[in-house]
Amino acid sequence: MDKPTNNGAWLLVVPVVLLVAFNAVMPLMAVVNYSVQDIFGPGQAYWVGTEWYREVLGDTRLHEALLRQFLFSGLVLLIEIPLGVLIALAMPRRGWAVSLVLVILALPLLIPWNVIGTIWIIFTRPDIGLLGYSLNSLGIPFDHTASPLDAWITLMLMEVWHWTPLVVLLAYAGLKAIPEAFYQAAAIDGASAWKVFRYIQLPKMRGVLTIAVLLRFMDSFLIYAEPFVLTGGGPGNATTFPSIYLVKVALGQFDLGPAGAFSVIYFLIVLLFSWLFYQVLQNVGRGKAR
Amino acid sequence: MKTGIVRFALATYLVMLMLPVYWMVNMSLRDNADILSTFVLFPENLTFDNYIKIFTDPSWYSGYINSMIYVTMNMVISVSVALPAAYAFSRYRFIGDKHVFFWLLTNRMAPPAVFALPFFQLYQTMGLIDTHIAVALAHTLFNVPLAVWVLEGFMSAIPREIDETAYLDGYSFPRFFFRIFMPLIKTGIGVTAFFTFMFSWVELLMARTLTTTEAKPIAAVMTRTVSATGLDWGLLAAAGVLTIVPGALVIYFVRNYMAKGFALGRV
Amino acid sequence: MASITFEGVAHSYERHPRDERDFALKTLDASFENGGAYALLGPSGCGKTTLLNIISGLLRPTRGRVLYDDRDVTALPPARRNIAQVFQFPVIYDTMTVEQNLAFPLRNRGLAAAAIARRVAEVAEMLELEGVLRQRAAGLTADQKQKVSLGRGLVRVDVAAILLDEPLTVIDPQLKWLLRRKLKEVHARYGHTFVYVTHDQNEALTFADRVVVMYDGRIVQVGSPQDLFERPLHRFVGYFIGSPGMNFLPCHLAGNGLGIDGTEVVLGGAWFAEAASHPSARLELGIRPEHLEVLAGPEPGSVEARLLRVEDLGNYKLVSAMLGPHRLFAKVPEGREIGGETVNLRFPPTRTRLYADDRLLV
Numbered sequence: 001m002d003k004p005t006n007n008g009a010w011l012l013v014v015p016v017v018l019l020v021a022f023n024a025v026m027p028l029m030a031v032v033n034y035s036v037q038d039i040f041g042p043g044q045a046y047w048v049g050t051e052w053y054r055e056v057l058g059d060t061r062l063h064e065a066l067l068r069q070f071l072f073s074g075l076v077l078l079i080e081i082p083l084g085v086l087i088a089l090a091m092p093r094r095g096w097a098v099s100l101v102l103v104i105l106a107l108p109l110l111i112p113w114n115v116i117g118t119i120w121i122i123f124t125r126p127d128i129g130l131l132g133y134s135l136n137s138l139g140i141p142f143d144h145t146a147s148p149l150d151a152w153i154t155l156m157l158m159e160v161w162h163w164t165p166l167v168v169l170l171a172y173a174g175l176k177a178i179p180e181a182f183y184q185a186a187a188i189d190g191a192s193a194w195k196v197f198r199y200i201q202l203p204k205m206r207g208v209l210t211i212a213v214l215l216r217f218m219d220s221f222l223i224y225a226e227p228f229v230l231t232g233g234g235p236g237n238a239t240t241f242p243s244i245y246l247v248k249v250a251l252g253q254f255d256l257g258p259a260g261a262f263s264v265i266y267f268l269i270v271l272l273f274s275w276l277f278y279q280v281l282q283n284v285g286r287g288k289a290r
Numbered sequence: 291m292k293t294g295i296v297r298f299a300l301a302t303y304l305v306m307l308m309l310p311v312y313w314m315v316n317m318s319l320r321d322n323a324d325i326l327s328t329f330v331l332f333p334e335n336l337t338f339d340n341y342i343k344i345f346t347d348p349s350w351y352s353g354y355i356n357s358m359i360y361v362t363m364n365m366v367i368s369v370s371v372a373l374p375a376a377y378a379f380s381r382y383r384f385i386g387d388k389h390v391f392f393w394l395l396t397n398r399m400a401p402p403a404v405f406a407l408p409f410f411q412l413y414q415t416m417g418l419i420d421t422h423i424a425v426a427l428a429h430t431l432f433n434v435p436l437a438v439w440v441l442e443g444f445m446s447a448i449p450r451e452i453d454e455t456a457y458l459d460g461y462s463f464p465r466f467f468f469r470i471f472m473p474l475i476k477t478g479i480g481v482t483a484f485f486t487f488m489f490s491w492v493e494l495l496m497a498r499t500l501t502t503t504e505a506k507p508i509a510a511v512m513t514r515t516v517s518a519t520g521l522d523w524g525l526l527a528a529a530g531v532l533t534i535v536p537g538a539l540v541i542y543f544v545r546n547y548m549a550k551g552f553a554l555g556r557v
Numbered sequence: 558m559a560s561i562t563f564e565g566v567a568h569s570y571e572r573h574p575r576d577e578r579d580f581a582l583k584t585l586d587a588s589f590e591n592g593g594a595y596a597l598l599g600p601s602g603c604g605k606t607t608l609l610n611i612i613s614g615l616l617r618p619t620r621g622r623v624l625y626d627d628r629d630v631t632a633l634p635p636a637r638r639n640i641a642q643v644f645q646f647p648v649i650y651d652t653m654t655v656e657q658n659l660a661f662p663l664r665n666r667g668l669a670a671a672a673i674a675r676r677v678a679e680v681a682e683m684l685e686l687e688g689v690l691r692q693r694a695a696g697l698t699a700d701q702k703q704k705v706s707l708g709r710g711l712v713r714v715d716v717a718a719i720l721l722d723e724p725l726t727v728i729d730p731q732l733k734w735l736l737r738r739k740l741k742e743v744h745a746r747y748g749h750t751f752v753y754v755t756h757d758q759n760e761a762l763t764f765a766d767r768v769v770v771m772y773d774g775r776i777v778q779v780g781s782p783q784d785l786f787e788r789p790l791h792r793f794v795g796y797f798i799g800s801p802g803m804n805f806l807p808c809h810l811a812g813n814g815l816g817i818d819g820t821e822v823v824l825g826g827a828w829f830a831e832a833a834s835h836p837s838a839r840l841e842l843g844i845r846p847e848h849l850e851v852l853a854g855p856e857p858g859s860v861e862a863r864l865l866r867v868e869d870l871g872n873y874k875l876v877s878a879m880l881g882p883h884r885l886f887a888k889v890p891e892g893r894e895i896g897g898e899t900v901n902l903r904f905p906p907t908r909t910r911l912y913a914d915d916r917l918l919v
Contacts, residue, residue, distance in 0.1 A: 030408035110537030207443030451727035
């Protein structure tokens, strides 16, 4: 499908660009500014060029935090995307049950993120939490404050519980947008359920799945509040992700220079990988056009 | 048979989804001391004190009202500006289109912590600190790109022939857009509306940075539950339960948009 | 190939229909002969798509039976009925090539690869798709996509009927007639029973041998395009077919003739006898603009009407006139000169129809 070229279409886009640029440009410039200066106090700032960048890039603790982050985001995508799609396929299409299921799905998404961390702290406590108590009575020792593995398990459970509904809602909307005629044609063609999924549903969900993957990647890569409240980055450094580390640096030590440099680097990493994901997802299954 | 298994699996998932929420409700109906001392599946000494405190303390319920105001403002602004832009991206090629489209999304890629101060300074120069519109506008930074991306996806699924047929039939662009096009992308609009609501509702950092007293959102108020005696779990849980309600209402209202699906032509 | 019969079929989309208004399709009996080219014609909401979906099995009728030849297929799902359906917008598998699209139904039924290849090549040749066989279906133009849709239906040799639901909706106007012609070719060559749903009378009248006109959930007339034009059995058919449609004049029994309501005009003729036997019916005279005679001057049997305007539409002129409170249209050949305040019109008895309560009497 060829799109006609029409530069007049810019008129439709201008409000969006203005609005977003208004919020984006100045603060970004300010942060880049921080990243090349050493700030001792208001009005006392000295140009240091790329010094902060070199320092940040050489920080081994940051490297570790980044590795943890890649592991985390990787797990998030591997679990949440397929799970979300499966659940969307299982959801009812019509009837009263739809409203009920949609509302239940939305619940985890609507809770402020610090409250989520709090809920899961209690939920996993062996004395007063449902999960912790149950595990304890089954004889499984589980303590996310002491064991890094348990901390990660709790974190992943919390994360999957919290965000899979986002994938489900997107995938469900994508599925609902498929005209009934395609299912009818498939029925007439004698296609099995698997073939229907492979040749109709999955291709037509490309758009929503791209959004789901990008959103989950970006948001999980930048994650802060939930792990911070749940574990504070611990035990030790087991769950210290780059954003937690960043906040310690920026606010804890009030060092805007390195924090600024870090933010820029962080942004560029997310940008690079998002772009890669985007390119892959746009082209997978396309094959050779002509 | 197969449907039975599927239904059962779905039901299991939904129950597991509800468990922590149930636990939160459980906590909200008990007082702090009770929570910290005993484990019960069902509250024994049921109390509504936490809820009463919230409904009667103006600094609490004003938090809810403030949040609802700016989130609604943001929803309206985000969806309204995103609709025409998404249409442009979906239907036309123009200079820089691919780059602008991707650039929009890049606004969600930066860690927010260090940006809080510059944001504060920006809105302070505009004289908008502690207003609802400030937060509503600030949130468009991440919501508008999302809205444009989601809407563009749904719009691109509609064959362009429909637009052309409408113009041949004599429809003007606004009439075509509202009467014909928007009903076809109902699902996309429903999803977009819910997501813009949700992301704005839970955003804490910007909302807290840009407000002081008048427009303080509920998420910020909830951090006040930390007192000298430690965290008041019961109060926090009650507040948490109440934060779910507006969002649940939103998705309830857009459910028809989401569940209707696609119907091109009838009879 | 099969003939399709409806026995007492009615359908309601409501779970518990209470009265007739809840039925999208009121009780009807119909049969589509083997190998015929049928069009289901009617305005939006008349029930034609419902009827089509009952034929294909996508809908199970609330009442009645559907028979293919003599087999009761009412309970059979679409996959077991051996029909092919083409929808308003192209329904194809985007990620597959044209070749794979066409082969899909045959692969699902487990045919041998050689047989599949042969059949696909045959259909592709018929539909002029050979050049794009290796291309991914997503990149085709709308009319090519519809051809692929149609092709997927044609590949199966045992196809009983081909059902088309407004298939030209998304096609470029310039290409519509090409695709229509191709459909006729396919019908002529393969001889399937074709059922074509449309609200466009041009499509229906050029494609079909027999047109089924529907209105408000009922079949109002079945006949050749000629029949529908000359003898509309129902007022709706007269009004819907033709451009502009039939003129209608409300009338009443008056002495020895029919008086046109609101005027002094009384027309004598054979209609009177028929009308007299239905004294309480609502009577209307119908005449097509093509048949309404515009005379040069007053003649016996003519009536005088006030001339409104004359439009020159290329190969004919459209005359609008007022007979009392009623507006009439007449078509005259392009050479005729019409002018002045009044025109003289005549209602030829062989072409003028009489309707009682919307149904044709004479």
